[in-house]
Amino acid sequence: MTIQFQMLHPRATQDMLGFIPHYFDDRLIGSYTAEQLMIAGYQQTAGCEPNDYFNRVQQFQMREGGVLKFPGDRPMKPIAMYQFGTETLYFYESEMFSIVQPDASFKVWRLD
Numbered sequence: 328m329t330i331q332f333q334m335l336h337p338r339a340t341q342d343m344l345g346f347i348p349h350y351f352d353d354r355l356i357g358s359y360t361a362e363q364l365m366i367a368g369y370q371q372t373a374g375c376e377p378n379d380y381f382n383r384v385q386q387f388q389m390r391e392g393g394v395l396k397f398p399g400d401r402p403m404k405p406i407a408m409y410q411f412g413t414e415t416l417y418f419y420e421s422e423m424f425s426i427v428q429p430d431a432s433f434k435v436w437r438l439d
């Protein structure tokens with residue numbers, strides 16, 4: 328069952344999110360984390376793990392409303408979001424994706 332992200336940008340569509348919504352199923356909340364489903368789905372469709380470089384050199388700041396800020400870059404507003412149990416998933420332009428935990432910790436991926 329494919330989830331439907333809430334579009335936050337007026338021109339955003341489900342099709343812009345590619346395979347990402349297919350990785351998640353609300354029936355799996357509590358059995359798997361969003362990160363586990365993201366990695367498993369990406370391995371199946373892309374044949375590799377999401378690029379985790381950004382998390383090794385974590386310089387991103389997560390601002391209110393899922394806005395990402397990287398030093399020297401303009402803030403990136405999410406174009407879509409989904410509440411997966413207690414985790415919040417954000418999708419950005421340039422194939423960026425984040426998962427925010429209830430304690431405000433987060434991971435960011437560039438999906439190549």
